[in-house]
Amino acid sequence: MKKNVNSIAASAAPSSPAAFADVAVASIPMHARPLVTVDVVIWTVLPRPHATGFELQVLLVRRPALEGEPFPHAWALPGGFVNIDQDESLLACAVRKLQDKTGLQTHHLEQLGSWGNAHRDPRGWSATHVYMALIPAPEAVDASAQWHTLAQVADTPLAFDHRELLDAALSRLRSKVEYTSLPAFLLPEPFTLPQLQQVYEAVLGRELDKSAFRKRMLDSDFLQESGPIEGTGPRKPMSYHIRNRTHPTIFPRTFRASEGGG
Template sequence: MMDEAAFLEQYDITAYRAPIATVDMAIFTVLEEQLQVLLYRRGEHPHKDRWALPGGIIDVGVDVDLEAAARRKLHGKTGVASPYLEQVATVGNGGRDPRGWSLSVLYFALLPAEGVTLSHGWGAAQAQWRPVTEDGVDMPLAFDHTELLTAAVQRLRGKVAYTALPAHLLGEEFTLSELQRVYEILLGRKIEKSAFRKRILDAGVVESAAGRKRTGANRPAQLYRRRQSASSHLFPRNLATGDL
């Protein structure tokens, strides 16, 4: 009887047709008082010249796991190595890619606009930030990326209401007013200032930036940093309902 080592030795991994396996990225930032997503115009077939989410085929010789593939693609497009990254969904069927049966693992990433250098590599003729309106952008996207973007936006907006994720859209140091404004942009409504500050400070998701302050035309404002535990913190009440 064949043992497992002998079985694996003679096993032919190419005996079955494999699907095209990719990761796709909904990369979000806040620019010009709007939530924006990174799109690129494809420079190669299929869907040449159409806009799409960044991503690409998983390289089994390089990527040790799915997150490694996502981070490699993200770094190549933005120059950012370690933003907030979350897996959203896995989709797959025989009709989403004209090259054949394909599956894709969708991630969203949050990063501050500062320090981002857009790359036009990997067949991308052009890359740019586009405003998110409702649950998507004002143009059709290649493949099924319109649906993928909608899923990512809905996941992000849903989590904003009870987590500290918006802090990942700011730089290393920020004021509470800047953090509040990011929440307001994502939620689409104003938040009462004193209640918001109490919610954030009581939750312990930020810490003082060693007494540093931001100076400008107005009174100097205390600077804060995101705590390492902020990403996993859940607020006991939902900001989307106005219950601060």
């Protein structure tokens, strides 16, 4: 006869003291619980130095070098343990970490997924909940944090499995950029269509056709005109605001649909 999955725990041999919950309830597992953390992949774009266009950047923090801390001094994604006394939910925990590092509150934040196994943290079985944030570059970031380009991060060892988490975030970002207005969340408003196209190109790592790009953006009606603005050349471009910041717009096709790509 099969056991009910919810009581398997109770039949396992206790491997550590049982009294680690505030309330003793029969159905709570007797064995040790995983470590639970939240990590946030924070993206922005910064102007490319000595050149035109933008460059995609990710925010990393230095791991502390204290006794017992794994990966001392290594670069890592901002994150840390869920504090069940302080954090009402996983999302609230991610919002708190974003706020801690960037001072920003109300920007695009979505969950990427969770990674959990016995080996990713030397301190024990650990599960992390990964969120991805898209923000306009803030004036300053926390002293422990620093923006990194993809080229820089490729040359940098990262703590834990954060390389894998970052790769997954980049993959998700690029995939969504093919058919949504997400990159608009990386720019301060108002912005121009040439700027927005440069952001798309920075994220995708390839150039886009100007005419097709403008048709897509304007036809989908997610932008609101905000008057001419100073551009990078003599002719003043139109500037735009995002009509609805709560959700990105979904376009009916991907770029380069004919070449396939997920």
